[in-house]
Amino acid sequence: MQQTRSVELGTGLFVLLGLAALFFLTMQTTGSNTLAGEDTYSVTARFSNVGSLKVRAPVAMSGVTIGRVQSVEFDPVSLEAVVVFEIDSRYDQIPDDSDASILTAGILGSQYLGLQAGGSEFSLEDGSEIQFTQSAIIIEQLISKYLFSSSSEKEHE
Amino acid sequence: MLRDIYFTVVGFLRTFGALQLFFLRLLVNSPHIFFGRFRLVVQQVQNSGTLSLVIIMVSGFFVGGVLGLQGYSNLARFNAEDSVGTFAAFSLLKELGPVISALLFAGRAGTALASEIGLMKATDQLSAMEMMAVDPLPRVLVPRFLGGVISMPLLAAVFSAIGLLGAHLVGVNLLGVDAGAFWQQMQSTLDMSDVYEGIIKSVVFGVVVSLLAVWEGYNAIPTAEGVGRATTRTVVISAIAVLILDFMITAMAI
Amino acid sequence: MDSASDNVIEIQDLDYSRGPRQIFKGLNLSIGRGKVTAIMGPSGTGKTTLLRLITRQLRPDSGKILVDGVDIANLTQKQLYQLRRRFGMLFQNGALLTDISVFENVAFPLREHTRLPNRLIRHVVLTKLHAVGLRGAADLMPTELSGGMARRVALARAMVMDPEILIYDEPFVGLDPISMGVIVRLVRKMNDALGITSILVSHDVQEIAAVADCSLLLADGKVAASGSPDELNNTSSELVRQFMHGMADGPVAFHFAAPNYADQLLGRDSE
Numbered sequence: 128m129q130q131t132r133s134v135e136l137g138t139g140l141f142v143l144l145g146l147a148a149l150f151f152l153t154m155q156t157t158g159s160n161t162l163a164g165e166d167t168y169s170v171t172a173r174f175s176n177v178g179s180l181k182v183r184a185p186v187a188m189s190g191v192t193i194g195r196v197q198s199v200e201f202d203p204v205s206l207e208a209v210v211v212f213e214i215d216s217r218y219d220q221i222p223d224d225s226d227a228s229i230l231t232a233g234i235l236g237s238q239y240l241g242l243q244a245g246g247s248e249f250s251l252e253d254g255s256e257i258q259f260t261q262s263a264i265i266i267e268q269l270i271s272k273y274l275f276s277s278s279s280e281k282e283h284e
Numbered sequence: 285m286l287r288d289i290y291f292t293v294v295g296f297l298r299t300f301g302a303l304q305l306f307f308l309r310l311l312v313n314s315p316h317i318f319f320g321r322f323r324l325v326v327q328q329v330q331n332s333g334t335l336s337l338v339i340i341m342v343s344g345f346f347v348g349g350v351l352g353l354q355g356y357s358n359l360a361r362f363n364a365e366d367s368v369g370t371f372a373a374f375s376l377l378k379e380l381g382p383v384i385s386a387l388l389f390a391g392r393a394g395t396a397l398a399s400e401i402g403l404m405k406a407t408d409q410l411s412a413m414e415m416m417a418v419d420p421l422p423r424v425l426v427p428r429f430l431g432g433v434i435s436m437p438l439l440a441a442v443f444s445a446i447g448l449l450g451a452h453l454v455g456v457n458l459l460g461v462d463a464g465a466f467w468q469q470m471q472s473t474l475d476m477s478d479v480y481e482g483i484i485k486s487v488v489f490g491v492v493v494s495l496l497a498v499w500e501g502y503n504a505i506p507t508a509e510g511v512g513r514a515t516t517r518t519v520v521i522s523a524i525a526v527l528i529l530d531f532m533i534t535a536m537a538i
Numbered sequence: 539m540d541s542a543s544d545n546v547i548e549i550q551d552l553d554y555s556r557g558p559r560q561i562f563k564g565l566n567l568s569i570g571r572g573k574v575t576a577i578m579g580p581s582g583t584g585k586t587t588l589l590r591l592i593t594r595q596l597r598p599d600s601g602k603i604l605v606d607g608v609d610i611a612n613l614t615q616k617q618l619y620q621l622r623r624r625f626g627m628l629f630q631n632g633a634l635l636t637d638i639s640v641f642e643n644v645a646f647p648l649r650e651h652t653r654l655p656n657r658l659i660r661h662v663v664l665t666k667l668h669a670v671g672l673r674g675a676a677d678l679m680p681t682e683l684s685g686g687m688a689r690r691v692a693l694a695r696a697m698v699m700d701p702e703i704l705i706y707d708e709p710f711v712g713l714d715p716i717s718m719g720v721i722v723r724l725v726r727k728m729n730d731a732l733g734i735t736s737i738l739v740s741h742d743v744q745e746i747a748a749v750a751d752c753s754l755l756l757a758d759g760k761v762a763a764s765g766s767p768d769e770l771n772n773t774s775s776e777l778v779r780q781f782m783h784g785m786a787d788g789p790v791a792f793h794f795a796a797p798n799y800a801d802q803l804l805g806r807d808s809e
Contacts, residue, residue, distance in 0.1 A: 134326065
């Protein structure tokens with residue numbers, strides 16, 4: 128009896144430890160807990176180029192994550208990218224003339240959507256569209272622009 | 285020559301088919317053993333899970349520590365040492381956790397299973413059961429199989445979790461990466477699908493390694509030499525199967 | 539008809555071969571009810587194989603094996619297990635389950651096949667262990683037992699479901715004289731007290747003489763001789779005499795089949 132009891136105890140502890148490890152992994156390594164996820168409102172923004180912005184990329188204001196990208200789609204009529212993102216409804220005081228830009232976190236980091244506060248007295252609400260957007264900076268374009276300008280300077284000399 | 289190839293191929297197919305049928309018989313017998321004789325399963329979770337815990341935890345800690353060191357020194361070349369947490373978490377959750385724990389599991393629990401069952405066969409214990417009108421497949425093999433299947437994902441999770449702590453200890457406490465950056469970067473990069481991929485892998489590996497161990501033990505030639513060969517084959521075949529399946533699952537996930 | 543019902547097991551024209559080697563060729567034998575029957579034979583004549591055929595752990599190539607007049611070849615798995623419950627078998631080294639205690643080993647068939655309450659199981663198990671003189675060893679693990687003790691525990695386990703037929707596979711091998719004496723006594727006692735049929739495979743001539751009612755000698759895939767141990771002892775057959783008296787050479791040759799000695803030494807066989 129003593130033996131079976133210690134077996135059961137050991138097994139119970141092992142299974143608990145395993146489940147605790149699983150819980151730790153899901154909660155601690157993924158960002159699913161940063162957004163409460165209960166109450167959010169959706170906002171749309173149009174970009175001429177979204178770079179490599181992905182669904183579930185963070186939406187940040189002053190560097191703090193306040194929401195996530197819900198969908199990235201191409202509008203065949205306006206020939207623009209339409210990004211829908213949700214913002215935690217705790218942050219319901221964001222001016223409706225704020226501008227959205229696609230930024231990169233660090234040199235190797237992934238892209239995220241940054242909001243910069245405007246000065247309007249009206250706030251963004253569910254279904255609003257952001258008017259002022261700045262597209263992603265594409266490194267290849269930057270480089271070719273730089274090369275082009277430096278080579279044209281040489282021609283002038 | 286052609287005949288040899290023919291017989292090798294046919295022999296392989298026959299063994300493979302027999303293995304599938306054996307797997308099916310295990311599955312068919314699993315529910316009533318799991319619900320009806322849960323105590324037998326608990327005993328085997330103890331044997332293959334709890335007893336593998338020490339090797340899993342020690343290995344996980346040091347693998348995590350190495351990831352911290354390597355990640356730091358290599359990412360520092362790109363001024364991205366803050367990503368060391370992301371690097372460690374990606375490697376552990378998706379690859380190293382499931383794969384290394386499956387290999388360790390094959391070495392610790394798989395060999396123990398194969399040799400135990402082989403020895404039971406060699407000492408007529410399985411025949412004795414049959415003579416007592418007890419089918420050894422549900423009574424002996426199924427609880428051991430289920431014990432392995434339950435233990436493996438838990439072991440892989442423990443491995444990854446301890447590994448992360450090891451990476452944290454090396455990266456943050458020793459090399460001075462900011463703790464906030466360590467976790468924050470990881471959390472903003474990984475999502476649930478990465479965790480799921482690791483869990484799916486560890487479940488598949490658990491099934492495969494337990495199946496192979498039980499199979500090799502059950503089909504061991506009932507002599508001391510045969511049992512020894514069965515344990516060796518368990519490790520070798522399990523390792524190959526785990527690595528091939530790892531490649532296949534990763535390819536499917538991407 | 540009368541004589542048929544006196545035989546628990548009857549084997550008719552049995553053929554069995556393993557790989558290229560034919561082990562039984564037209565074997566006929568019968569085993570009487572309530573008796574201790576010994577099956578003897580030189581090593582490799584298939585004594586253990588015969589036991590496995592009788593309990594259908596192996597299937598014959600052809601021929602019939604009747605247990606109480608029922609051909610066991612056509613039984614379903616369920617019927618076979620039903621039949622096996624009437625058998626008790628003692629394996630060569632006991633074949634105790636090594637991961638559970640002596641008590642649990644003896645209780646094993648009860649726990650698997652009945653829903654008896656724990657108290658009753660305890661009662662039955664202790665009774666059986668007492669019968670083999672090992673009630674005191676109930677809490678030991680099988681690895682802590684000597685060879686003779688392990689066999690006695692296995693006997694208690696074989697008895698626990700009250701079988702009608704008890705089969706002993708080489709019960710005397712590797713035992714010291716005292717343990718052997720104990721087993722001989724137990725075989726006889728179990729057989730007479732419980733009215734069961736015992737089948738004993740062995741090549742220990744003296745022990746068999748002490749315990750068996752009837753002996754069968756297997757050779758060349760057939761029954762070479764049968765009768766009471768005394769009858770076999772005084773037979774005129776050379777093979778039986780060689781076996782019973784342990785002579786090194788005779789019909790069973792000392793030399794394994796080989797090419798001519800002189801030829802092989804002179805290297806002529808390679809030509």
